[in-house]
Amino acid sequence: MEILHNLAFGFEHALTLQNLMFCAVGCVVGTLIGLLPGLGPLATISLLLPLTYSIPVQGALIMLAGIYYGAQYGDSVSAITMKIPHASSIVACIDGYQLTLKGRTGLALFTAGVSSFIGGTVAIMVLAALAPALGQVALLFGPADYTALMMFGFVCVSFVTTGSLINGLAMCMIGVLLGQIGTDVNSGQERYTLGLPFLVDGVSLVSVALGCFGIAEITKNLDSREDRSPFNGKIHLIPSWAEFKRIIPSALRGSVVGSALGILPGGGPSIAQFAAYALDKKVSKYKHEIGSGAIEGVAGQAAADEAAARTSFIPLMSIGIPENAVMALMMAAFIIKGIQPGPNMIAGHPDLFWGLVASMWVGNCFLLILNVPMVRYWLSVFKIPYNVLFPCILFFVCIGTFSVNNSLEDVLVTAAFGLLGYVFLRLELDPAPLMLGFILGPMLEENFRRALLLSRGSFSTFVTRPISGTLLGLVGLFVLWQVVASFLKPKAADVAHASEDEAAEPAQPASGVTS
């Protein structure tokens, strides 16, 4: 009953005219970037971060959250109609595109939209029930536990997003090191500033994100040099009753899988979709059809990726540690507005927390309308050629970086990170763990130093405390398993990774061939 009471309280805040508007803006922008290749939620949220300085805190958070979960709706649309994958819609390209080839695009789009709606609704209930409870647990955490939790998060993110523990962990470390640039809060010592005055406050988060994700991604798309032809087929949206009945069980299964995976460190939409698809392949009544254009192949993964996008807010809002790169950016947005996410946030700012939760459901309704009845109009976005689009994206990158501090030097810093991001991309290093490391770095150092101060310099504090001991034990096991696996069959691992790459870029055969 308490949850209902709290949700009602949240809706009071979410349903004000202003917040409804921010929610709608977030959903529209989210859908748009979900559709377009080359501009993911990470780059977009960092672009809009400067704008949030001037709008009220609740509106800002509602809008940024809307961008993130809205993008999960939009990316299934481009995957289904044109086989353009984003990180979280790789699986949608399989059955969704098969349905398009069969001329059932409308059915696939309807399925994806409705399943996402179901997934989102289930996840919001999980979020409302679990986040406050988990917040109580977080109060038991000391600095050593936080240090261990962040290490655990690094290991999980590295493995999940890149598939290679070494590469991912190295990127986390680089991120942590980049986060060291600037003034040390404890001693006032300037570190790695090269004597440049604009580096004293550290590298701007927006510069890192836009350089590594925006610029590098644009250049990658330009390198692949292909013109996509827009989708011109007919769309018949309303399914028959028999088809509709097939959506529900699969979507519910996907919602549960997605909600669970969204909470785990390193989790989120990109892994949830694979798990949900695999589960449907095992247990669905129509499992023999999956792979050749089955409704279940679209419904399960769409629900899972939407559910995971929302439950990934749980660790951030209850413990205060973001579990993936997008959540790390959301945390930056909270901090810009002077709010420390964590166990005290739900108690201290109940209007913010419950308002955000309620707005997610409002956003769900917006997105259902945007993505099912109005999907035709969205597809015309693809009529804009990339040659027009990318200078515009560049323009927003410039304005976005500039307006953080009104400093043109920041644009140069962004350019430097663009080069770095492009080098990472070509060396097959994924910048997502870097982002997490960059944002968590200062927190990690702070907690690490505090834990050692409390234990008088003894490292045993990390092992003897039950929470940190368990977490570090898991980290150890994971690393050991990876080391053994990589030295037993290095070749097999590399081949598996290569084929994974191919699966990840089915629509871009030309990428990386030009050189």
Add this chain to the structure above:
Amino acid sequence: MTNRNLLRGLFLVAIALVFGLGSLKYPTGSFERAGPGLFPLLVSSLLFLLGVVTVVRAFIVERAPLNFNVRNIALILGSLCGFALISEYVNMIAGIVFMVFVATFAGTSYSVVRNIKIALGLIAVALFFQKVLGVQLPLY
């Protein structure tokens, strides 16, 4: 053919060395009272280790080619730096025009008429930001 795996390892080692050697300049302190140099030193040592492992692995696993297209990234970065410098010394409208005309060389086709249209559109958006949203832009 450049070996991507080997290059990746060397790249990681290089970053670790830059930050690791840099951290030696700052007081390290003790574990009990950590100085500003201790934490970066620890992290870069770990990164160094990962880099060495990557280098070693590069000789075991199959070689992979490196694709690096200098032209596009140079054009994009050049247009960004040009934007910053021109905005600094002339004004931002000139910067926007410069950026559009340089960056589009990286596209699949080049058209002056289209560039003029894009530049005009972006200047209009910038004016909107300045006048309506109140973003401080040194447009002219």
